[in-house]
Amino acid sequence: MATGTLNQYIQTVERMFRLAEGDELARLLSLRDAHVTNRNLRSSDIASLVEGNCVAPLDELIICHLLCVKAICEKEYSEAYSHQSQCVVTIVKILQNQKEQNWCLPLMYTVCLDLRLVAQKAETIQSNGKILEKAAESLLSCFRVCAADNRTSDEDTKRLGMLYLVNQLLKVYFRINKLHLCKPLIRAIDSSPLWYQFPLAQQITYRYFVGRKAMFDSDYRMADEYLSFAFQKCHRRSHKNKRLILTYLIPVKMLLGYMPTRNLLQKYDLLQFWDLTSVVKNGDLRGIDRIMEMHETFFISAGIYLIVEKLKIIAYRNLFRKVYLAENTHQIEIASFQAALQIMGQEDVDSDETLCIVANLIYLGKIKGYMSYQHKKVVVSKQNAFPPLSTL
Amino acid sequence: MSQKLNSYNEDKLCIVGTCPDMCPFEEVTLREEEKLVHVLEVTGEGYKLVKSYSRSAASANMAVPRLLRSYPVLYDTVQYLLLKVSKRTDVKMSVMYDFLNDRLRAVRQDMTIQRLPEEECLVLLEPMIRFYVYYAYRLCDYPLNEYDPVLNKKYLLECIKWFLSCCDNIDRDNAGTDDVDSLVEDLSKLNVSNQKHGELSCDRILVESLYILCNLDDIHPLYRYLNLSKQIKRVSILKLTYNIAVANLHGNYIRMWKLAKRLCPLTFSALCLYLPKLQKRSLQVLSNAYNSKQLTVPVKVVQQWLMFNSEEEVRAACTYYGLKATDGVNFNKNSFKLDANELPPRKHYQAKILHLKLEDVLSYTL
Numbered sequence: 001m002a003t004g005t006l007n008q009y010i011q012t013v014e015r016m017f018r019l020a021e022g023d024e025l026a027r028l029l030s031l032r033d034a035h036v037t038n039r040n041l042r043s044s045d046i047a048s049l050v051e052g053n054c055v056a057p058l059d060e061l062i063i064c065h066l067l068c069v070k071a072i073c074e075k076e077y078s079e080a081y082s083h084q085s086q087c088v089v090t091i092v093k094i095l096q097n098q099k100e101q102n103w104c105l106p107l108m109y110t111v112c113l114d115l116r117l118v119a120q121k122a123e124t125i126q127s128n129g130k131i132l133e134k135a136a137e138s139l140l141s142c143f144r145v146c147a148a149d150n151r152t153s154d155e156d157t158k159r160l161g162m163l164y165l166v167n168q169l170l171k172v173y174f175r176i177n178k179l180h181l182c183k184p185l186i187r188a189i190d191s192s193p194l195w196y197q198f199p200l201a202q203q204i205t206y207r208y209f210v211g212r213k214a215m216f217d218s219d220y221r222m223a224d225e226y227l228s229f230a231f232q233k234c235h236r237r238s239h240k241n242k243r244l245i246l247t248y249l250i251p252v253k254m255l256l257g258y259m260p261t262r263n264l265l266q267k268y269d270l271l272q273f274w275d276l277t278s279v280v281k282n283g284d285l286r287g288i289d290r291i292m293e294m295h296e297t298f299f300i301s302a303g304i305y306l307i308v309e310k311l312k313i314i315a316y317r318n319l320f321r322k323v324y325l326a327e328n329t330h331q332i333e334i335a336s337f338q339a340a341l342q343i344m345g346q347e348d349v350d351s352d353e354t355l356c357i358v359a360n361l362i363y364l365g366k367i368k369g370y371m372s373y374q375h376k377k378v379v380v381s382k383q384n385a386f387p388p389l390s391t392l
Numbered sequence: 393m394s395q396k397l398n399s400y401n402e403d404k405l406c407i408v409g410t411c412p413d414m415c416p417f418e419e420v421t422l423r424e425e426e427k428l429v430h431v432l433e434v435t436g437e438g439y440k441l442v443k444s445y446s447r448s449a450a451s452a453n454m455a456v457p458r459l460l461r462s463y464p465v466l467y468d469t470v471q472y473l474l475l476k477v478s479k480r481t482d483v484k485m486s487v488m489y490d491f492l493n494d495r496l497r498a499v500r501q502d503m504t505i506q507r508l509p510e511e512e513c514l515v516l517l518e519p520m521i522r523f524y525v526y527y528a529y530r531l532c533d534y535p536l537n538e539y540d541p542v543l544n545k546k547y548l549l550e551c552i553k554w555f556l557s558c559c560d561n562i563d564r565d566n567a568g569t570d571d572v573d574s575l576v577e578d579l580s581k582l583n584v585s586n587q588k589h590g591e592l593s594c595d596r597i598l599v600e601s602l603y604i605l606c607n608l609d610d611i612h613p614l615y616r617y618l619n620l621s622k623q624i625k626r627v628s629i630l631k632l633t634y635n636i637a638v639a640n641l642h643g644n645y646i647r648m649w650k651l652a653k654r655l656c657p658l659t660f661s662a663l664c665l666y667l668p669k670l671q672k673r674s675l676q677v678l679s680n681a682y683n684s685k686q687l688t689v690p691v692k693v694v695q696q697w698l699m700f701n702s703e704e705e706v707r708a709a710c711t712y713y714g715l716k717a718t719d720g721v722n723f724n725k726n727s728f729k730l731d732a733n734e735l736p737p738r739k740h741y742q743a744k745i746l747h748l749k750l751e752d753v754l755s756y757t758l
Contacts, residue, residue: 128560128561128564216611216615218611300618300619303615305618306611306614306615306618306638306641309638309641310641310642312642313642350646352646352696352697353644353646353647353650355646356643356644356645356646356647356697357642357644358681359677359678359680359681359682360642360643360644360677360681362680362681363643363676363677363680363681370681370682370683370684371681371682372682372684372687373682373687373688373689373690373693374687
């Protein structure tokens with residue numbers, strides 16, 4: 001298809017449409033296929049050459065697609081975006097006309113994915129999130145058609161296309177930082193009875209994003225569950241994706257008391273976490289600050305800086321546990337804790353602040369015991385005074 | 393099909409207001425006839441009306457140039473409202489607030505319809521933000537029928553988010569030049585920096601700080617902070633604010649309060665409004681940590697830890713949350729009433745803002 005005339009192209013598209021060859025049709029209307037390099041398809045007068053030349057609204061789709069190809073070749077990305085969004089409008093029409101069949105979903109996937117990619121490209125020039133916001137609206141128009149198709153049998157329902165669209169939308173919302181818009185989408189998917197029929201790859205993408213969202217919402221158990229699923233099921237050869245999942249899964253696991261092994265970190269080129277692991281284990285607060293500063297750009301761009309900040313709670317717990325083991329008593333002077341904090345880099349901590357830190361640890365269940373203000377002591381439980389973090 | 397759908401490039405096609413006065417002529421006539429002149433619009437020099445807010449209804453066309461005020465007129469209007477009208481002492485503070493709020497909303501409406509350029513929006517929004525923060529504190533103990541904190545917060549956030557997104561857009565346009573001073577420069581063109589007393593100020597750092605402090609229970613302002621440029625992040629007052637928020641994340645009320653002493657009057661007052669929430673959560677932490685049948689913590693100590701105004705206030709709060717308190721507070725995790733609503737905010741004796749007039753609050757720089 002990299003050569004051939006415009007008419008041949010139109011005929012092929014129409015034939016695939018009539019044969020209901022969804023995948024083949026999708027390829028023919030993809031921006032990432034060889035046919036986009038074919039100069040014969042880039043005539044200056046596409047609209048009049050194609051219109052009426054094949055079954056409607058397929059001609060409309062072809063026109064928009066080829067105009068988009070042309071605009072991209074000319075590097076006119078915002079124009080390309082408006083043509084691609086017209087493609088989506090046409091797709092919505094096609095989907096609505098095809099009752100009780102879903103063979104067209106691959107075409108919808110391709111056009112929607114391309115829409116997001118073109119929008120991202122256009123954003124590199126005019127980057128205020130407006131184009132991606134519009135792209136999200138277009139994606140939602142497809143989503144509504146799919147979600148509403150609830151009378152068709154489970155095999156032929158367009159509802160099977162929902163997860164793919166939700167994943168595209170999640171990608172957009174994460175990119176433009178509108179996480180609050182994810183909530184209704186997540187609800188729609190989680191309440192869908194079709195969950196196990198969605199392709200595994202889509203499930204993984206979905207769990208990855210929802211896991212990340214749970215992490216932002218400080219729901220670490222859920223984040224752990226979703227990200228772990230994504231990591232375990234992700235194909236072993238998708239090294240890049242596995243690394244991406246780990247970037248979030250590791251700090252979440254650390255907060256829950258599981259430290260990563262050096263092997264794992266090395267395998268995925270995430271050794272930034274290795275230094276962090278040892279300072280958190282040792283309760284080295286100065287060390288945490290140092291590492292946060294050293295890898296600031298990485299932690300911030302990955303969006304995990306505040307999670308790393310929260311690891312200080314684990315570090316406090318580990319530090320105080322050391323004090324407890326060294327003192328070998330169940331009644332520990334606050335002054336000992338304070339001295340430990342000062343040695344570990346928090347020189348300006350006074351006794352009130354030490355009391356406050358310990359109080360929070362007891363409240364969080366990381367230390368079992370109670371405090372006495374009069375005696376300036378912490379009385380820890382005779383058994384299991386510092387319960388293993390992974391049991392909390 | 394041939395139509396060009398460059399709808400996101402249409403930004404520059406906007407209506408320009410031509411109304412030369414603070415209030416369009418039609419509205420003046422109508423309101424004078426219908427006797428709808430607000431008491432604060434009656435001055436020693438006769439009526440001085442300011443365009444009032446009206447909801448955009450489907451039937452009414454708002455986009456009429458002669459009903460819209462241009463940027464210079466809007467600037468004068470904001471200045472007149474916040475620096476002149478606010479000095480009047482013949483009405484209750486809540487009446488004053490309602491009036492100013494309504495007229496400022498009308499200003500924002502004019503701004504929206506005309507799609508004013510970002511630089512101009514910044515100048516108009518910043519004093520409004522100070523206005524909302526100031527009154528949020530001054531009116532915090534007023535009854536609900538006179539002052540609604542939820543609505544105030546809504547308007548405040550609307551202004552702050554608008555302001556910050558303007559800053560982001562300007563930053564983006566200036567990206568490449570990577571010049572810290574460019575924003576300041578842009579503003580000086582508009583004749584607002586280096587202001588003297590009695591003029592409005594425009595301070596991005598203050599707004600960034602307020603965004604964090606007015607939303608301490610939300611983590612998103614912190615993510616925003618982290619992604620700001622290094623030059624802005626290291627401005628000490630903003631960094632201080634971030635550190636307060638991080639201390640809050642750790643439940644470290646001692647550090648929060650230590651740091652808070654360095655805040656400016658507006659940011660301090662924003663933090664004070666968060667106190668009831670902070671106190672409730674901290675009392676809950678303490679009820680777990682000092683859980684005991686006999687042992688107590690002196691009331692005086694709890695007062696200092698949790699920024700209460702007086703020992704009396706500590707006792708009242710403890711009793712309210714189900715804890716026994718006489719000379720000492722007897723913390724008990726089982727009797728702590730978790731489901732009790734937090735107490736309404738009280739004015740804090742250390743808040744300098746109580747002694748400041750709106751005018752002072754509008755003009756100080758960090």
